[in-house]
Amino acid sequence: MIIYSCHGAAKQVTGSCHLITCNDRRVLIDCGMFQGSEEVERANAEPFGFDPAGIDVLLLTHAHLDHCGRIPLLVRRGFRGRILTTAATRELARVVMLDAAGLQEEDARRAQRNNRRGEAVAPPLYTLDDALHALDFFGADVGYDKTVPVVDGVSARFLDAGHILGSASILLELDDGKQHRRMLFSGDLGNPGRPLLRDPTPAPPADYVVMESTYGDRPHRSVPDSVDEMYQAIRDTVNRRGNVVIPTFALERTQEILYYLHRGIAGGAIPPHVRVFLDSPMAISATEIFRRHPECFDDGFLDELQHGDPFAMPGLHFTRETAESMAINNVDGGAIILAGSGMCNGGRVRHHLKHNLWRERCSVVFVGYAAEGTLARRIIDGAASVRVFNEEIPVRAQVWTINGFSAHADQPSLLAWLGDAPRRKVFLVHGEYGRGMQAMQETLAARGVGCQLPGLHEPIKID
Template structure:
């Protein structure tokens, strides 16, 4: 077996790994680099392999940094089969279509500006038609714990990674010949959270390729994080302001809705509290969640069996249309506004920040990962002013960073997962380099690798 590395290598985003075994070339994920606009050229660059030579693409989950370049892969010649769980398939469709729309809108803006300045226009990375072509390549649906044949002596098994709906770790084994096995962790979830099951431990493997996003720290406990969320909302309402929550459309939006519902049912939050989910993709993703209670933890699946929707609360309002979103700018106070993107790199959240950051009575609550160079990280790091749509906006709102809602396993959970698999080789990916080095010091009885882009490992 040979593994080569083409993304999320000594960095957090752009997951893309190529396995060559039994005469087959198998790509694990094909994600977008995310963060600053300087990454545009990396996303448009060469993959480091010929897309036409790839037989299978196994998709661990539907986050943009794992599926966002698949349409470009197809555009450049990939004709193989894409395999994912049924839930991942549905969510990836939403994510890729949304990404195509943003690429097309950005290209249109670029064309207008370039025309005025006499500059060259920038073409979209891919468009809606490319995504529709991509959907034709989705083949078999993976089912957790059920092996899939990739070749006469090669099989892949998906295991629940507990990260987002449908997420998986993937174990690939040569059933004859070398008998080698490799597990790609995908992104591993945080244990004991709402909605989803805890991550599974796949059977032991010779090689583990694993994420290290939070490999140098422990998460804040969940219960105090929920208390902090309720306290931040209550305090903001007392000051007369709005609560703005930058929200990832998949998993985080549904998780926050879940806890807001619980807070209202427990009398911790006002029943009349208006909550706006101002994200068409998050609204659609919530509908996908409702179609897949089979992925839920037992107690939350039981809610559905009893006819109770864990994502519904009295004051919840969906705002799909742009006009409805713009109307939220007139809210004086007492509302919770959830909008994307979670890192504030684009989308409707930037408009809500523009209208609320300067207000002393409002609050912004960050409940997810904020990558380097993103507006979310700039705010968390203490910026006093930010530029939004050409305006210099002072930061007077109260900012909260609540880390206990992370969808990623922390250091101790990652270590427990790695030790359960007892690999001879542990390959660290999907993390900042300094985090990987810290995590590597905790590993024993395994050979540790930290590959860079284009590196290869023979196993």
């Protein structure tokens, strides 16, 4: 018997986690963190919906926090199996998990310092020691397009998903002795035509497909138009003698924005005297990892690498240390500040919002997805003020939302990736229930494709 169950990103965007049971062996695909409102994030500490000690192998699609962020907790609660993924994902996951652990420890210490009533303070979800211990379970790196044995009756093939460095869709061959089924997990799919990474590998034939639906309800704006709008936002803000704050995801989005800033300054679309601060230790480390994995790059980007550093530019400052980050607050104008996290729920970007969001001559430029309940989403949705570090900050800066930079495929690209091959069923996950997920379900149904939206922890027999 083959059973599939979804233990995260079920009728919501974050927390991706999927379980396949075949021949009484258990294979987990991803183990991500829930992100959003405080209520959503409380789910991170809840039981997984399965016994971590009973998982034989974890297959990791990519290193974003909502796909790998609970792996240290999985190990802490008893997982002792292998973790298989690509070389680039393994390196990035190390950075992401250690950074997440450090932030959780820091938040716990801050809560303890601010504890005036003597109430019990929640401990961090996991510690730096937990994250380091989790790294011991990563096995040999998996290359693209190579079939690897997983457990008895299960093999896997990793396909380039074009989402971030090392990202993969995973095709499982499942054989329980009575039937053979092919089940494809999309992971997060990249937006085709972007400059750094290859386009996603189209979905191969498979009986069942578990597909993300983040932007299942709409197309993206074109990349050239999005780049032009970002340049316009920067020029307008610099002319007002303000700062530009760009909340960025450390993996791939930051590198892509650096690439376009490099081109903008070199081509005259951005004033040459502007200062650029990459204020994210994780993004700095990720940029270094990028340079070590040319096997993931688009051919055109590989050619550019032969002629110089496409991320470098005059006035670029990498700020790893806290003191360097704090010094940016003294910059009155003419700066572009890239800092994480992209959804503004953690990281150094909150400090820069605190110092710039209330200033009319400044701008905040959002270039990625913001889940419901996040600080980024509240700003995007037009809040007059937002709470940052227990202080109410008025939103007076100009707010720009540019969705053409998204690392997620839009609706036309999702449909093109899926193709017209017959499927027994498509399971839609990783999307907003009332938006992308239901819109994609209706679109697929109109095409005669059987579709299901799994419930959290719901066991589904694969026949």
